[in-house]
Amino acid sequence: MFSRDNWKEIFETIQKNKLRTFLSGFTVALGILIFVVLFGMGNGLVNTFNEFFGNDATNVLYVFPGRTTIPYKGYKSNRVIEFDNSDLADINKNLAMFVEYTTPRISRGGLVKYKNESNNYTTIAVGPAHQYAEKTIMMKGRFINKEDIKNRTKYVVIGRLVEKDLFGSENSLGEYIDVVGSAFMVIGVFQDEGGDNEERLIYMPYTTRQLIEKNTDKIDQLIVAFKPEIGYVGAMALDRSLDRFFREKKYISPDDQNGVFIRNIADQLKQNQQFAGVLQLIVAFVAFGTIIAGIIGISNIMVFVVKERTKELGIRKALGATPKSVIGSILLESVFITTVSGFLGMLLGVFILNSLGEKLKDYFITNPYIDMTMAISATLVLILFGAIAGYIPAKRAADIKPIEALRDE
Amino acid sequence: MIEIKDLHKSYKMGSNSLHVLKGINFSVEEGELVAIMGSSGSGKSTLLNILGMLDVLDEGSYTLDGVPIKNLNETKAAQYRNKFLGFVFQSFNLINYKSAMENVALPLYYQKVGRKERQEKALKYLDQVGLKEWADHLPSELSGGQKQRVAIARAMAAEPKVLLADEPTGALDSTTSYEVMDLIQKINDAGNTILIVTHETDIADMCKRIVYLKDGVIVEDKKITQVRASQYV
Numbered sequence: 001m002f003s004r005d006n007w008k009e010i011f012e013t014i015q016k017n018k019l020r021t022f023l024s025g026f027t028v029a030l031g032i033l034i035f036v037v038l039f040g041m042g043n044g045l046v047n048t049f050n051e052f053f054g055n056d057a058t059n060v061l062y063v064f065p066g067r068t069t070i071p072y073k074g075y076k077s078n079r080v081i082e083f084d085n086s087d088l089a090d091i092n093k094n095l096a097m098f099v100e101y102t103t104p105r106i107s108r109g110g111l112v113k114y115k116n117e118s119n120n121y122t123t124i125a126v127g128p129a130h131q132y133a134e135k136t137i138m139m140k141g142r143f144i145n146k147e148d149i150k151n152r153t154k155y156v157v158i159g160r161l162v163e164k165d166l167f168g169s170e171n172s173l174g175e176y177i178d179v180v181g182s183a184f185m186v187i188g189v190f191q192d193e194g195g196d197n198e199e200r201l202i203y204m205p206y207t208t209r210q211l212i213e214k215n216t217d218k219i220d221q222l223i224v225a226f227k228p229e230i231g232y233v234g235a236m237a238l239d240r241s242l243d244r245f246f247r248e249k250k251y252i253s254p255d256d257q258n259g260v261f262i263r264n265i266a267d268q269l270k271q272n273q274q275f276a277g278v279l280q281l282i283v284a285f286v287a288f289g290t291i292i293a294g295i296i297g298i299s300n301i302m303v304f305v306v307k308e309r310t311k312e313l314g315i316r317k318a319l320g321a322t323p324k325s326v327i328g329s330i331l332l333e334s335v336f337i338t339t340v341s342g343f344l345g346m347l348l349g350v351f352i353l354n355s356l357g358e359k360l361k362d363y364f365i366t367n368p369y370i371d372m373t374m375a376i377s378a379t380l381v382l383i384l385f386g387a388i389a390g391y392i393p394a395k396r397a398a399d400i401k402p403i404e405a406l407r408d409e
Numbered sequence: 410m411i412e413i414k415d416l417h418k419s420y421k422m423g424s425n426s427l428h429v430l431k432g433i434n435f436s437v438e439e440g441e442l443v444a445i446m447g448s449s450g451s452g453k454s455t456l457l458n459i460l461g462m463l464d465v466l467d468e469g470s471y472t473l474d475g476v477p478i479k480n481l482n483e484t485k486a487a488q489y490r491n492k493f494l495g496f497v498f499q500s501f502n503l504i505n506y507k508s509a510m511e512n513v514a515l516p517l518y519y520q521k522v523g524r525k526e527r528q529e530k531a532l533k534y535l536d537q538v539g540l541k542e543w544a545d546h547l548p549s550e551l552s553g554g555q556k557q558r559v560a561i562a563r564a565m566a567a568e569p570k571v572l573l574a575d576e577p578t579g580a581l582d583s584t585t586s587y588e589v590m591d592l593i594q595k596i597n598d599a600g601n602t603i604l605i606v607t608h609e610t611d612i613a614d615m616c617k618r619i620v621y622l623k624d625g626v627i628v629e630d631k632k633i634t635q636v637r638a639s640q641y642v
Contacts, residue, residue: 005524
């Protein structure tokens with residue numbers, strides 16, 4: 001069946017029936033092309049979603065104080081809630097089985113100077129664990145540590161772009177910068193994948209900030225990270241425990257929507273992943289629809305091809321072609337065309353995806369890609385179904401008596 | 410060479426059955442040139458189709474070169490057709506995207522003859538019908554007579570026991586018809602057995618024996634003195 005002679009015969013048939021070859025090849029190539037591109041776009045969409053969360057830890061809860069709206073236990077409404085160091089200590093003590101680490105955050109803006117360079121930056125006073133919550137990557141030096149918190153050192157860790165702005169190409173480590181009137185020594189430089197804004201931040205020990213602000217113990221907000229092993233359910237339980245804890249301690253009505261806010265990254269991530277998953281499912285559905293349309297297309301063409309060739313097949317049978325050789329040549333021809341054009345379409349699709357890269361980022365599509373195994377199996381499926389679709393009319397043609405086929409005009 | 414006994418054939422047309430051949434007894438010796446004549450509907454084409462294994466008989470027996478032809482599946486029939494029979498049709502039935510030579514070589518392809526030998530043989534037979542120079546032309550570039558000569562070359566290429574021609578001159582003018590008949594006579598002179606279905610008396614007169622069919626039975630079977638076609642060419 002696979003002798004050189006058969007192939008020559010098939011190539012001649014293909015060469016001399018260019019329109020037919022083009023039509024069936026085009027259908028298959030287009031089907032695979034659209035499948036690959038659509039599927040890749042779906043993956044790109046998921047990439048974008050993951051990127052929203054990729055630069056921060058996902059096992060954290062952000063806790064913000066608010067302003068009450070409901071009078072409760074003798075307190076009037078419209079009372080400003082504030083966090084302080086005791087809240088931090090209580091959480092660490094009472095919820096120890098859930099909590100991996102905690103860190104406060106106190107954000108202040110202000111003018112920062114070094115020699116002749118100056119600029120406005122946000123300075124965030126944090127604890128050592130903040131490095132994990134933001135996935136801060138140290139380029140040189142170190143991050144704020146426990147000793148800094150204890151000793152209230154006047155150290156800062158600056159972002160890559162802060163160093164670039166103020167120091168140019170100079171080394172900033174060990175140099176002193178002026179942060180809103182006080183001198184701080186640079187002990188580290190960091191980078192962050194969250195983008196330029198996150199690299200224009202300055203971190204300092206939160207105790208130092210509290211000392212500067214008249215030795216207060218107030219905290220702007222809290223970051224509570226849970227142990228990853230407690231999972232999503234544990235995170236939700238911690239969410240509720242924190243809520244209850246603050247409502248009891250700060251006398252906030254259980255029905256008050258504004259007294260305390262908890263942003264649960266795990267919950268948001270899960271919701272977003274579900275959304276991205278549904279999107280991908282829809283895209284996959286459309287993509288598989290394209291494959292099915294391709295299969296139907298190739299089936300139609302095969303029916304047409306066999307119909308068109310009925311008389312020729314009759315002549316061949318009269319000259320001694322066996323049914324097996326008739327089916328064989330039709331199938332081999334169709335499989336050859338679908339294989340070549342299928343893989344061409346697939347490669348073109350992969351090429352398009354690769355060349356897109358970041359170009360569609362504005363449309364929430366980042367690095368669209370398709371798994372090669374997926375692309376190849378889709379192509380093989382189309383080839384297989386093309387062959388099955390070709391077999392049925394080929395078998396019918398082979399079973400027609402030559403005299404009937406010859407009568408066909 | 411051909412031995413037919415008590416052959417019956419009928420076609421089902423809905424609920425009616427059309428009895429086309431009603432007991433044909435007929436034999437052909439090697440080297441004969443037989444014309445089968447009859448008006449349309451007399452069953453002559455059906456007879457030829459059965460002889461050519463393009464159709465199956467209902468009753469009776471058919472022996473070709475000592476081989477009983479019965480209960481053939483399509484594969485076996487195709488092999489027998491390829492081995493025993495050459496066909497020439499009224500409408501030529503050349504494959505339109507293949508050149509003259511490729512058309513002639515096609516039966517050899519199904520005999521699994523190698524490519525080189527196939528081409529040599531095809532050229533040899535094209536030469537015999539006087540179309541060697543036209544070997545690379547497509548059927549659409551050939552005249553009717555040339556097409557029929559290619560078809561005859563194709564039928565001869567497989568070196569069959571019997572050549573079956575169904576109205577070989579039906580689509581040709583009389584001059585071309587005589588040229589084709591001249592060719593057929595020469596092939597017959599070389600010892601080949603040929604059966605021609607025709608309704609033209611002058612064509613039939615160029616054979617050595619005429620069998621008249623009427624309403625599915627043989628009404629007359631006579632040997633005649635052959636009229637040579639060469640005198641008209």
